[in-house]
Amino acid sequence: MTGFARVSGNFRDVSWAWELKSVNGRGLDMRLRVAPGLDGVEITVREILQRHVQRGTIQANLAIDRPPRPAEIRINHDILSALVKAAGAVHDEAGSRIAPASVDGLLAVRGVVEIIERPDDDEARAGLTAAVIDGFSAAVGALVEARSVEGRNVAEILSQQIASIEKRVGEAEVIVAGLPQELKARISDQVQALLSGSSAFDPERLHQEAILLATRADVREELDRLQAHIDHARKLVADGGAIGRKLDFLAQEFNREANTLCSKSSNKQLTQIGLSLKTVIDQMREQVQNIE
Incomplete structure (x- = not known):
């Protein structure tokens, strides 16, 4: 945050x-x-x-x-004396062709003057x-x-997003409740069409295939898990604390169930709900990144 x-x-x-x-x-x-x-x-x-x-x-x-703070100035007299002696020798040898060494020039030589700042005592x-x-x-x-002030604002947004997810799960449950009859009618129509065109189909085998198809299209387990995740997310938000990583993992689980719901759906409305769920879950994951 x-x-x-x-x-x-x-x-x-x-x-x-x-x-x-x-x-x-x-x-x-x-x-x-x-x-x-x-x-x-x-x-x-x-x-x-x-x-x-x-x-x-x-x-x-x-x-x-x-x-x-006042600083302490130290002069290295050994170096300075050596420089004065060397400068005098050069001047004696060159005569008036060069000017004698100046004090400021000698003091500017590295190592002659050291400025020491007084350190703090212990x-x-x-x-x-x-x-x-x-x-x-x-x-x-x-x-x-x-960060807590922002956290309270984010918690309010998360609560709204969790409510939005729950609303869509409720809509999906209404559709799922009518799916067996819808699937039965669809399969019945398809079987009748096949049987009218050929007598080679085994009714018993068709019955087994219909049961298998209905089982594959059953999303009740995904909806139950989504509801469990909703309850868990609400509890985390209510308890507060360092819940960012837990909510991040939970958002991934939300997304996993929504993906499975879409892949198993044979109903247009249910598929649309699954896609809408994924949109809200993605928004939730973005907010979760702001939480400690």
């Missing part, structure tokens, strides 16, 4: 902010980006997310804003880490709530 959450805070003079974005996904995929120096929070925040979210692609970004680093982890927990809570 989709969702967004942002939580920010401060620790001493450092400001931080978490942004979490969620989009649909079959499994759980967390894409984490944190500021340099806080890579150690990754394992902990992943564990927190896994406790609260089972499906979806989650983008989690941590931004840190630090005030400028206490400050631990405090900031704890603060951003607590902030992540709060952000996950807000994200879960945002």
Whole structure:
């Protein structure tokens, strides 16, 4: 399910902010980006997310804003002395043909000057880490709530689709109840036509073939299974929780029974109902992808 959450805070003079974005996904995929120096929070925040979210692609970004800090400048006097000595020797040899080495030129040589930023002390680093982890927990809570709002909307759509499937199953049952008589009349007409053209047909054999044909056209078992799937789907939606994978599997079972219904049907109306069932089931499968 989709969702967004942002939580920010401060620790001493450092400001931080978490942004979490969620989009649909079959499994759980967390894409984490944190500021340099806080890579150690990754394992902990992943564990927190896994406790609260089972499906979806989650983008989690941590931004840190630090005030400028005074840096320490160190000069490598050994290198600088060697450069001064070498520059003096070159100038003595060349004379006035070249200008003497300048101070800024010598200091610009790599390795002469080193600028060192003062690192956080252990206490400050631990405090900031704890603060951003607590902030992540709060952000996950807000994200879960945002996803829950969408989940309630999706549950309403699913309930309507399940009701639509049940309505079509009921229509199919009405047609199926009249199929034996319809099939009997059709076979009787065909047998009479065959017998009138030839006396070589065995009535007993024709009777057996008629029974076999009726058995093959019987879709009562498929309708019973569809109704059982309807009851199961309703219970899953009512119970809530992480039901996405279960509903995804159930939608596949719905589709399987609808396919069998269409393949066994010898009635035009029943076939149309089966095709209509497949349309609603496909719509249901699309919605199921949005559920955790």
